[in-house]
Amino acid sequence: MNTHILNYDQIAPDYNQCYPDSQNWERGQALLQLAKQVKAKTILEVGSGTGYWLNLLGQVTDGLFGLDYSMGMIRQAKGQPAPLKLSRGTGTQLPLRSGTFDLLYCVDAIHHFGDHRAFVAEAFRLLKPNGALAVIGHDPHAADESSWYIYNYFDTVYDTDLRRYPSGKSLLQWMEQEGFKNTSVQTVEHIKNIHVGEAALKDPFLKHNATSQLALLDEETYQAGMERIRQTLAEANAKRERIVFRSEIDVKMALGFKP
Numbered sequence: 565m566n567t568h569i570l571n572y573d574q575i576a577p578d579y580n581q582c583y584p585d586s587q588n589w590e591r592g593q594a595l596l597q598l599a600k601q602v603k604a605k606t607i608l609e610v611g612s613g614t615g616y617w618l619n620l621l622g623q624v625t626d627g628l629f630g631l632d633y634s635m636g637m638i639r640q641a642k643g644q645p646a647p648l649k650l651s652r653g654t655g656t657q658l659p660l661r662s663g664t665f666d667l668l669y670c671v672d673a674i675h676h677f678g679d680h681r682a683f684v685a686e687a688f689r690l691l692k693p694n695g696a697l698a699v700i701g702h703d704p705h706a707a708d709e710s711s712w713y714i715y716n717y718f719d720t721v722y723d724t725d726l727r728r729y730p731s732g733k734s735l736l737q738w739m740e741q742e743g744f745k746n747t748s749v750q751t752v753e754h755i756k757n758i759h760v761g762e763a764a765l766k767d768p769f770l771k772h773n774a775t776s777q778l779a780l781l782d783e784e785t786y787q788a789g790m791e792r793i794r795q796t797l798a799e800a801n802a803k804r805e806r807i808v809f810r811s812e813i814d815v816k817m818a819l820g821f822k823p
């Protein structure tokens with residue numbers, strides 16, 4: 565039963581912990597390169613969260629706009645060094661003027677928007693001619709269940725992700741139907757985390773509210789998944805086997821240009 569939703573207002577104060585200074589994010593480099601390619605003066609991130617990527621794009625322009633559903637996340641984004649123009653709204657109905665942006669993108673957010681096609685249509689409306697739309701994130705349709713151990717241990721999570729996330733193929737189709745040209749999908753980052761044995765229990769992504777994947781589970785289903793992990797560990801220990809919990813995720817970027 566899916567009774568939880570991830571409450572971004574609640575996790576907002578700690579959200580930036582997922583962006584340690586030591587990490588050089590390749591998806592950020594892909595965004596920077598794209599912003600330079602389209603000579604972006606005005607940029608909008610939809611589902612902009614704490615403004616981490618917008619702040620990075622401050623290297624290219626100070627015309628930085630963010631829209632998010634969560635006021636808690638918007639409050640955090642106000643603390644970024646780059647001055648961001650932030651508003652509250654939803655990804656399928658963007659309260660902004662047509663033909664305003666050179667670059668419009670979302671990162672790890674489209675699966676929350678519900679109607680993905682409506683977001684693509686709104687993006688087309690808001691972009692200037694020659695502007696680019698980039699949708700960055702995980703595509704469970706291009707992965708299999710064994711790529712992320714959470715899919716194996718927690719009931720319903722993989723199937724729910726297949727429903728929530730659009731495939732790269734669908735995104736390209738919608739982009740083309742809305743009028744985008746030169747569409748493409750590429751992998752912009754490969755995440756690889758290997759947890760050996762009991763160390764898996766310290767994986768921060770195993771917390772009930774750390775990702776929307778687990779936050780969507782009710783307490784009983786979540787605890788059943790945790791129990792399955794503990795059971796597997798106990799069995800491996802009894803046999804003196806080394807058990808590995810693997811998270812290997814390709815981060816994709818679907819891209820299209822408004823003629």
Ligand SMILES: C[S@@+](CC[C@H](N)C(=O)[O-])C[C@H]1O[C@@H](n2cnc3c(N)ncnc32)[C@H](O)[C@@H]1O
Pocket residue numbers: 572610611612613614615616617631632633634637653654655656670671672673676677678
């Ligand atoms: C996983 S976070 C990603 C935040 C940011 N893009 C990043 O990569 O750090 C997803 C974001 O989408 C926002 N969100 C959820 N539903 C939304 C909606 N319907 N419209 C706009 N933003 C939404 C959440 O509040 C949250 O800030």
